[in-house]
Amino acid sequence: MPLTVSPATPILGAEISNVDLSKPLEDALFREINDALVQHSVIVIRDQNLTPVSLINFSKRFGPLMIHVLKDALLDNYPEIYRLSNKKKNGNPEGRAYAGQYWHSDLTYEVNPSMGSVLYGIEVPECGGDTLFSSTAHAYETLSEPIQNMLNYLTAEHLFAHAFRGGRNSKVRPKDPLNDRPLVEHPVVRTHPESGRKCLFINEGFTVRIKGVTLSENRALLAFLFAHMTRPEVVYRHKWQSGDVVVWDNRALIHRGVGDYGNDQPRHMHRTTIEDLSTY
Ligand SMILES: O=C(O)CCC(=O)C(=O)O
Numbered sequence: 001m002p003l004t005v006s007p008a009t010p011i012l013g014a015e016i017s018n019v020d021l022s023k024p025l026e027d028a029l030f031r032e033i034n035d036a037l038v039q040h041s042v043i044v045i046r047d048q049n050l051t052p053v054s055l056i057n058f059s060k061r062f063g064p065l066m067i068h069v070l071k072d073a074l075l076d077n078y079p080e081i082y083r084l085s086n087k088k089k090n091g092n093p094e095g096r097a098y099a100g101q102y103w104h105s106d107l108t109y110e111v112n113p114s115m116g117s118v119l120y121g122i123e124v125p126e127c128g129g130d131t132l133f134s135s136t137a138h139a140y141e142t143l144s145e146p147i148q149n150m151l152n153y154l155t156a157e158h159l160f161a162h163a164f165r166g167g168r169n170s171k172v173r174p175k176d177p178l179n180d181r182p183l184v185e186h187p188v189v190r191t192h193p194e195s196g197r198k199c200l201f202i203n204e205g206f207t208v209r210i211k212g213v214t215l216s217e218n219r220a221l222l223a224f225l226f227a228h229m230t231r232p233e234v235v236y237r238h239k240w241q242s243g244d245v246v247v248w249d250n251r252a253l254i255h256r257g258v259g260d261y262g263n264d265q266p267r268h269m270h271r272t273t274i275e276d277l278s279t280y
Pocket residue numbers: 084099100101106119129130131132255256257258271
């Protein structure tokens with residue numbers, strides 16, 4: 001059966017059917033999946049049954065995999081897999097609980113940030129624990145030309161530790177290597193290497209400040225842009241089923257988890273993160 005791609009919203013998101021990711025994919029089929037990702041920014045492939053090896057093999061088709069800085073959350077023997085989990089085994093966390101509950105694009109605090117991420121839902125809450133996505137290309141395109149022109153020439157600083165300065169993850173475990181990553185700079189607007197669309201490249205989680213503007217300008221500018229990027233009417237909300245594989249394009253969107261479920265509802269997921277080797 002041919003692959004089908006059903007858009008979820010006019011702005012971003014699509015569901016793909018008729019593909020089994022546990023098997024090696026023909027090049028032509030992989031190209032169709034990648035094209036859908038570039039067009040829709042986030043794709044959902046339901047009813048998958050993946051081992052760590054098959055998740056890694058599928059993810060590697062997009063590019064080299066990155067190893068997350070939080071080593072405690074990595075899967076034994078498979079450091080390419082970062083575990084998101086509120087479960088415990090023998091008293092130890094099976095992954096990072098309630099991670100990413102602020103708008104972000106993955107690993108923008110790295111010199112080479114991420115091209116995309118693949119998240120595999122192994123156990124998901126009966127209700128709650130959705131993931132929200134918003135297009136940074138659409139956000140740029142819906143700004144006025146004078147504001148676009150101003151942003152085109154700006155750079156911003158990103159820092160891993162910034163995301164831990166508030167919220168549910170503010171109690172950082174003593175061994176969290178938060179300071180392993182220094183400040184890095186990226187352009188505020190980047191042109192997507194495959195779609196050619198200009199995308200805002202700032203996020204609430206890791207962007208500390210826009211360079212060359214005053215403190216109050218920075219505060220106002222970031223607050224305006226973050227609010228513009230996350231208007232409810234432009235957000236795609238993914239409701240998880242176990243077996244879902246969700247692939248997102250970190251070059252073209254921001255995302256966040258929703259922590260409205262408790263430890264009575266297990267949520268256990270495996271994520272891989274693909275490196276972006278493009279130069280901007
Ligand atoms: O758990 C979620 O829904 C989102 C996780 C997340 O933000 C991430 O993996 O970067």
